[in-house]
Each structure stands twice: as structure tokens, then as C-alpha cells.
Amino acid sequence: MQRLFLLAVFIFSAGGSSYGNHNYDSLFQVIDSQPTWEAKLPLYDTLDVWIYPEKLDLYQQCLSRAIQNTKAEQQYDFAAKYAIRLAQTYYSEVFIPDSAFAILSRALSWDDRLSPSSKGSLFIQRGHAYSYINEYDSSLREYNNAAHVYETLNDSTQREFGEAYLYSAARHMQKGDFIKSGELLENARAIFAHNYDTASLIKTINETAILYGMNGFAEKAIEQRKRIIQLSNANTEIGLILVNYINYATEARKLNNDSLGIRLLKKAISLGGPKPDLRYSAYSKLTVAYTKINRCDSANHYFQRMQAERDKFKGSKWLDELYLWAQVYSLYCQNKYDETIALSKQLIDQCRTQNKYEEVMKMENLTYKCYLAKGDFENAHTHLQSSIHIKDSILSASKSNALVYMETLYEKEHRERQISDQENEIKVLATANLFKTRLSWAIGIGLLLFFAGIYFYRSSRFAIQAKKMEALYSRQLIVAHEDERKRISQDLHDSVGQSLILIKNKVALNQDENTTNMVSKALEEVRSISKALHPAVLENLGLTAAIQKLVSDADEYSDIFFSEEIDTIDGLFDEAKELQIYRIIQECLNNVLKHSMTESASIVVKNEPRRISIQVKDYGVGFDLTEDSRVMTSLGMKTLKERTQLLGGKLMIESIKGKGTSVTLHISKRTENA
Numbered sequence: 001m002q003r004l005f006l007l008a009v010f011i012f013s014a015g016g017s018s019y020g021n022h023n024y025d026s027l028f029q030v031i032d033s034q035p036t037w038e039a040k041l042p043l044y045d046t047l048d049v050w051i052y053p054e055k056l057d058l059y060q061q062c063l064s065r066a067i068q069n070t071k072a073e074q075q076y077d078f079a080a081k082y083a084i085r086l087a088q089t090y091y092s093e094v095f096i097p098d099s100a101f102a103i104l105s106r107a108l109s110w111d112d113r114l115s116p117s118s119k120g121s122l123f124i125q126r127g128h129a130y131s132y133i134n135e136y137d138s139s140l141r142e143y144n145n146a147a148h149v150y151e152t153l154n155d156s157t158q159r160e161f162g163e164a165y166l167y168s169a170a171r172h173m174q175k176g177d178f179i180k181s182g183e184l185l186e187n188a189r190a191i192f193a194h195n196y197d198t199a200s201l202i203k204t205i206n207e208t209a210i211l212y213g214m215n216g217f218a219e220k221a222i223e224q225r226k227r228i229i230q231l232s233n234a235n236t237e238i239g240l241i242l243v244n245y246i247n248y249a250t251e252a253r254k255l256n257n258d259s260l261g262i263r264l265l266k267k268a269i270s271l272g273g274p275k276p277d278l279r280y281s282a283y284s285k286l287t288v289a290y291t292k293i294n295r296c297d298s299a300n301h302y303f304q305r306m307q308a309e310r311d312k313f314k315g316s317k318w319l320d321e322l323y324l325w326a327q328v329y330s331l332y333c334q335n336k337y338d339e340t341i342a343l344s345k346q347l348i349d350q351c352r353t354q355n356k357y358e359e360v361m362k363m364e365n366l367t368y369k370c371y372l373a374k375g376d377f378e379n380a381h382t383h384l385q386s387s388i389h390i391k392d393s394i395l396s397a398s399k400s401n402a403l404v405y406m407e408t409l410y411e412k413e414h415r416e417r418q419i420s421d422q423e424n425e426i427k428v429l430a431t432a433n434l435f436k437t438r439l440s441w442a443i444g445i446g447l448l449l450f451f452a453g454i455y456f457y458r459s460s461r462f463a464i465q466a467k468k469m470e471a472l473y474s475r476q477l478i479v480a481h482e483d484e485r486k487r488i489s490q491d492l493h494d495s496v497g498q499s500l501i502l503i504k505n506k507v508a509l510n511q512d513e514n515t516t517n518m519v520s521k522a523l524e525e526v527r528s529i530s531k532a533l534h535p536a537v538l539e540n541l542g543l544t545a546a547i548q549k550l551v552s553d554a555d556e557y558s559d560i561f562f563s564e565e566i567d568t569i570d571g572l573f574d575e576a577k578e579l580q581i582y583r584i585i586q587e588c589l590n591n592v593l594k595h596s597m598t599e600s601a602s603i604v605v606k607n608e609p610r611r612i613s614i615q616v617k618d619y620g621v622g623f624d625l626t627e628d629s630r631v632m633t634s635l636g637m638k639t640l641k642e643r644t645q646l647l648g649g650k651l652m653i654e655s656i657k658g659k660g661t662s663v664t665l666h667i668s669k670r671t672e673n674a
Contacts, residue, residue, distance in 0.1 A: 031065070040069060044082065060089055076110045080118040083107040084125045091129040095316045100129045120149040121160050127167055134317055134354075140171035162191035162200055170207055173214060181211055202228050202240050206247065213251050221251045242268050242278040249285065262289050277319060280309055284322035288329050296333035303330035321350075325359075328366065337370040344370070361390040542570040543578045544605075547585055551603055554589045560618075561600045567607035572669060580643045581614070581667070587640055588616040588663050596620030598660065612667045619660040 034040045044066040063086040070078040083103050091100040104126045108119065127142030143164055150161035169184035185208055192200040209224035225248040232241055249264040268282040283306045290299035303326050313319040324347060331340040344363040351359040364387035371380035538546040547566055555562040573581065585603070592601050598620030606613040637653075640663075644651040649667040 031062070040066075041078065056089060056093060060086060063089075074113070076113040077115050077118045080107045080110070080114055080122055084121060087125055087129065091132045095132075095314070097129050097133050101126065104129065116149050116153045117155075117158060117160065120146040120153075120158075120164060123149065124160060124163055124167065127171075131167075131171075132316070132318070136171050136174050140168060140175070143168040143171060156191050156194055159192075159195065159197060159200060162188045162195075162197070162204075165191070166200070166204055166207060170210075173207070173211055178211060178215060181207075185211065198231055198233075199237050199240060202231055202236065202244070205231070206240070206244055209247065209251070213247075213254065218251050218254045222248065222255075225251065238271060239275050239278060242271055242275050242282075245271070246278065246282055246285065249289075253289065258289060258293055262286065265289065276309065276312060277316070280306060280313060280319055281322055283309075284326040287326035291329040291333055299333045300330055303327065328363070332366060332370065335373070337374050340370050341367055357390055357393070361387050364390060538578065538582055539575075543573075543581060544568045544570050546582055547603070547605060550582070550586055550589055554593060558593055560592065560596075560598060563600070563602045564604075566603070566605040569605060569607050569612055572607075572612065573667075577647055577667075580646050581612075581665075584640060584643050584665060585614065585616065587636060591636065591663075592616065592618045592620075596661065610669055612669065614665040614667075615662060617660065617662040622655045622657050622660045624655070624657045 031040055031043050034043065044062065063082050066082040067079050067086065070076075070082065083106070087100040087103040090103065091097045104122055107114075108122050108126075111119075114122075123142045123146035127139040127146065130136070130139035130142060146160070146164035147168055150158055150164055153161075155161065165184045165188035169181045169188065172178075172181040172184065185204055188204045189201065189208075191197075192204060205224050205228050209221040209228075212218070212221040212224065225244055228240075228244045232244075245264045245268040249261040249268075252258075252261040252264065265282045265286045269279055269286075283302045286302040287299045287306070290296070290302070306323055306326050310323060313323075324343065328340055328343045328347060331343065344367045348360050348363045348367075351357070351363065364383050368380050368383040368387055371377070371383060541549075544566060548564065551562050551564050551566075554560070589603075592598065596618040598618040601616070601618040601620075604613075604615045604617075640651060644665065647665075647667050649665055652664045652666075653661070654664075655661040
């Protein structure tokens with residue numbers, strides 16, 4: 001603590017405007033007077049607080065001395081740490097990248113004497129240095145080297161491990177390899193989340209937003225920007241916040257929300273005191289933004305701010321380009337069209353060499369406006385067409401990139417599912433040995449189930465066959481029954497009936513009235529039985545008349561009032577089917593007479609386009625099918641069902657206790673024609 005106090009006293013006593021003339025040796029004497037190199041380290045580490053960045057030259061001198069001292073003590077990891085800090089000042093502060101490369105390469109030459117972590121950090125810094133001079137392929141190579149070092153180390157607690165993935169993702173993104181970039185960002189996100197490193201996580205989200213923006217998903221990019229703002233807090237590095245606001249503004253302008261873009265850039269400027277390069281970038285973008293909405297006074301105001309700070313940033317290609325972009329728009333605002341055209345053509349050539357076609361399009365459009373303002377319509381038209389052509393190409397490429405990005409994401413998910421399936425398959429194979437002892441049981445049970453299945457299958461087949469035979473037997477029985485009834489009817493009519501007529505005539509000759517009446521009654525009964533056994537009216541007059549006769553007889557010989565609505569259905573079916581229809585109606589009417597206890601009933605026969613519909617309905621006592629199952633299993637009901645099956649029809653019975661019963665029969669005409 002006493003050593004730090006002595007250093008602070010020296011620095012403050014040497015401060016002020018006269019410090020530039022002060023001899024460095026006095027400061028070094030304070031540090032060198034310490035007895036051990038371990039005692040010197042705290043003094044070197046606190047230089048960031050006392051003299052950086054205001055006294056940059058002194059800071060660089062102290063870091064060089066720190067490298068020499070730690071290297072002399074063979075503490076190469078400490079020397080590498082100071083080499084990284086020194087290199088950062090050369091490529092980011094004074095813009096002398098060659099000096100940065102020399103420092104980092106010399107540190108990497110220590111190789112085996114460095115820990116893997118220090119080596120990885122040096123690769124990352126050399127990647128940063130290449131990025132500052134826009135040599136992105138070289139920077140990607142360095143980031144990949146760093147990632148390889150950390151993957152070999154396999155230590156996810158290393159913050160630089162995630163950074164290697166993060167910066168590699170950014171370079172892959174610039175090369176158009178979006179899928180690889182997305183994979184690396186996920187790797188980085190996992191490491192930073194594991195270490196609760198919010199600042200680095202914000203960097204990763206920022207790169208993810210850029211990835212979305214480059215693929216045309218501006219809305220998703222803005223979602224990521226908003227997430228960064230939510231994650232930011234008082235401890236978040238100001239540079240991260242500024243970069244987010246500047247990139248947020250870019251995404252807002254892509255959605256044609258210029259007012260939001262301008263507000264965000266102004267917010268970045270208000271926060272940009274500690275980061276003059278980012279504030280300088282915001283000046284450039286505001287100059288362009290105000291020019292596009294014809295606010296030339298505001299555009300020139302921010303360009304003048306850039307001019308006031310330009311000397312600080314000479315030597316940085318990135319910031320020099322920002323200055324030229326702001327300058328060309330400022331010249332346009334001042335109506336200096338010839339100068340604007342000359343500078344815009346210079347920028348067009350420069351952007352073409354860097355494949356920045358969106359910027360080429362903007363310059364072509366600005367050149368078109370200049371020629372148009374000058375009245376040179378031919379050149380204006382040429383540059384307008386060039387701008388439109390590039391815009392169409394960019395739009396097409398953007399759509400293609402988005403499509404390819406989505407397709408490759410799908411392929412990646414498909415590939416991951418395949419890998420997961422393969423892993424699951426390996427697990428299944430690994431557990432297969434557990435089932436070897438149960439194999440015999442499984443085979444035995446399987447055989448048992450197999451034979452049981454065969455048995456039940458054969459049993460079901462036999463049952464179905466038996467049911468079919470039973471149905472066939474029932475149909476044949478009905479037909480045989482009808483044939484027998486017809487034969488008996490004819491015998492009664494032709495034999496017994498004729499005999500009774502002869503007896504009646506003979507008795508009549510003897511004038512025995514009592515015997516004649518008895519014979520007449522017997523003859524009527526024989527005729528009635530003959531008609532019941534086989535309806536002659538069906539053969540003589542047809543089905544319609546036979547049905548009407550059934551209804552009229554039921555109405556005549558009972559107290560039930562029958563209403564009828566009978567369409568003509570003669571000739572639609574053959575004799576056998578007409579007989580079955582007749583018997584079904586006859587059975588239904590007999591059921592009404594015997595069981596319904598109704599005062600009225602109806603029969604409706606409809607000749608519909610595709611079917612015949614017959615309904616016999618009464619309003620009597622009815623029954624409940626759930627309570628009296630014997631009704632549905634009675635002989636009469638079975639006969640009705642069997643006759644319906646012979647017709648290929650459909651029989652429906654509806655009954656409500658106390659409200660009556662309805663029997664409906666549908667017979668398809670197509671079935672008959674078929």
C-alpha cells in the first residue's frame with residue numbers, strides 16, 4: 001500500500017501541462033526500487049488508473065519496462081499480459097498496427113514457455129489487430145487458432161474461450177457463412193451463460209442481431225437489441241451499450257424508421273464521452289441520416305463536429321471511411337455537386353473492391369441526385385439505372401440468403417435429430433445384453449401367443465362361418481316354409497275346397513239347410529286358411545293391392561282405425577321379394593292387432609327415387625327396449641330380421657313406453673337392379 005501511495009504522489013507531483021517535459025526515469029526509479037518482481041506487479045497494474053489514457057506515452061513506456069522485467073524473471077505469462085495491453089494501445093489508440101503485430105508476434109515466439117490460456121489470448125489480440133486494418137481472413141485465422149487452443153484446454157470457465165468463438169463467428173458472418181457463424185455464437189453463448197458473464201453475453205447477442213440483420217430479419221434483430229438494453233446495467237461496459245445503440249439505429253433505418261434511428265444515435269452521442277471513436281461513428285451516421293430527410297443544417301452540424309475531432313483518428317481505415325461518407329453527404333447538402341460526384345465515384349470504386357454493394361448502391365443514388373440537380377439527365381439516368389440494378393440484386397441476394405439460411409437451419413436441425421437418433425440407437429444396443437437371459441422366455445411367450453392367436457383366429461372364422469350357415473339355413477327355411485304354405489294352400493283350395501263344394505251341392509239337393517250351413521262355414525274357413533297360407537291376391541292383383549287388402553282386412557275385423565298412404569310399387573321386385581315384403585307388412589299388422597292396444601294406426605308406403613320406404617306405426621302401449629330384451633329376441637322379430645336380410649334392406653324399430661311403436665323398412669332399388 002505504501003508503494004502505491006509513493007507512486008500516486010510522484011504522478012500527481014509530475015502532472016499538469018509540464019508533465020510532457022518530465023523525465024521518465026523518475027517514475028521508473030520508484031518501480032525499480034522495489035525488492036522483488038512480485039512487488040513491482042501491483043505498481044504496473046495500477047498504471048491503468050493513474051496515467052491511462054491521458055498520459056499514453058508514459059503508459060506505453062511503463063508497459064514496455066513491465067515486459068522486460070517479467071521476461072527477465074522468466075514470468076512469461078505476466079509478460080504476455082503486458083504485451084497484450086501494449087499492443088492494444090498501438091492498434092486502437094495510436095493506430096500503428098505494425099507495432100502491435102511486432103509486439104504480439106514476439107510474445108507468441110515464447111511458445112512452450114507460455115500457458116495455453118496466455119497463448120490463446122495472444123492469438124485473439126492478433127486477430128483484433130488484423131480486424132482493425134480490415135484483413136478479415138487473417139483475423140479469422142487467428143481466432144480459429146485461439147479456439148483450437150481453448151478446445152484442447154477444454155476449460156469452459158475461460159472467458160477467452162467464449163471470445164474466440166464470438167470473434168470467429170463475426171468473421172464467418174462477414175464471409176457469408178451464416179450457419180457456421182450461428183453455431184459459433186451458440187457455443188459462445190453457452191460459455192458466457194455458464195460463467196454468468198453478462199458483458200460478454202451482450203456482445204454475443206449483439207452479433208446475433210447483426211446475423212439476423214444481414215439475412216433480412218430486421219424485426220428479429222431489433223428484438224435482440226431490446227434484449228441487450230434490458231440486460232445492460234451500471235456495470236456494463238459503455239462501449240457495448242454504444243455499439244448496440246448505433247447498430248440498433250441501423251436496423252431501425254432498414255425498416256424506414258429514420259426518426260427512431262436518429263434518436264438512438266443521439267443517445268449514443270450523449271453516452272459516448274469515454275469512447276470517442278464510437279461517438280465519432282455516431283456523428284458520421286447522423287450526417288447521413290439528416291441528409292436523407294433533407295435536414296441539411298443538422299447534417300452539416302454533425303459533420304463539423306467530425307472535422308473538429310478528425311486529427312485524433314487519422315490512421316484508422318475504419319474511421320477514415322466514416323469521415324469520407326459523412327463528407328460526401330455534407331458536400332451534397334452544400335450543393336457542391338461536382339465535388340460530391342468526384343468523391344462519390346471514389347467511394348464507389350473503393351466499395352466495389354471491398355464487395356460492399358449496398359454502399360455502392362447508395363453512392364450511385366447520390367450521384368444520380370447530383371446529376372439531376374445539375375440538369376444532366378443522361379448521366380442522372382445512367383446512375384439511377386445502376387442504383388436500381390444493384391438494389392434489385394441486393395434484394396434478390398437478401399432473399400436468397402434468407403432462404404438459404406432458413407434451409408440450412410432446417411438441415412442443421414435435421415442433422416442434429418439424426419445424430420440424436422444414432423445416439424439413442426447406440427444406447428439401445430448397449431442395453432441389448434440385459435435382455436439375453438430373457439430371450440428364451442420371450443420366445444416361449446411369443447410362441448404361446450402365436451398359437452393362441454391361430455386358435456382364436458380359427459375359432460372366429462368357424463364362428464363367422466357358422467353364423468353364415470345359420471343365416472343361410474334360416475333363409476332357406478323361410479323359402480321352404482313359404483313353398484310349403486303355398487303347396488298346402490293349393491291343396492286346400494284344389495282338393496279339400498272342391499270336395500266341400502261337392503258335399504255342399506249334394507246336401508243342398510237333399511234340402512238339409514243345417515248341414516248346408518255347416519258345410520258353407522267349413523268351406524269359408526278352408527278358403528280363409530288357404531288365403532292366409534298363400535295370398536292369391538298377390539299373384540292376381542299385385543303387391544300394392546295385396547298391401548291395401550291387408551290393411552282393409554285389419555281395419556274391418558278389428559276396432560283399430562287404420563289410415564293408409566300407399567304408393568304404387570308393383571313391378572319393382574321379383575315375386576319372391578314381393579312375397580317377403582308382403583309377409584313383413586302382414587307380421588307388423590298382426591303385432592299391432594295383438595300387442596299394441598291402440599285405437600289407431602297407420603301404414604305408409606313411399607316409392608322414393610332410390611328406395612322403397614315402408615312404415616307401420618301405432619300409438620299404443622309401446623315398450624322399453626332396455627327393460628324388455630325378449631321383444632328383440634322373439635321368434636316374430638327374428639323372422640322380420642331374416643326376411644329383411646333376404647331383401648337386402650334395413651329394418652328400424654323405435655318404441656317408447658306409453659307412446660307407441662314404429663317399424664320402418666328401407667329397401668334399395670339399386671340392390672334389386674344389381
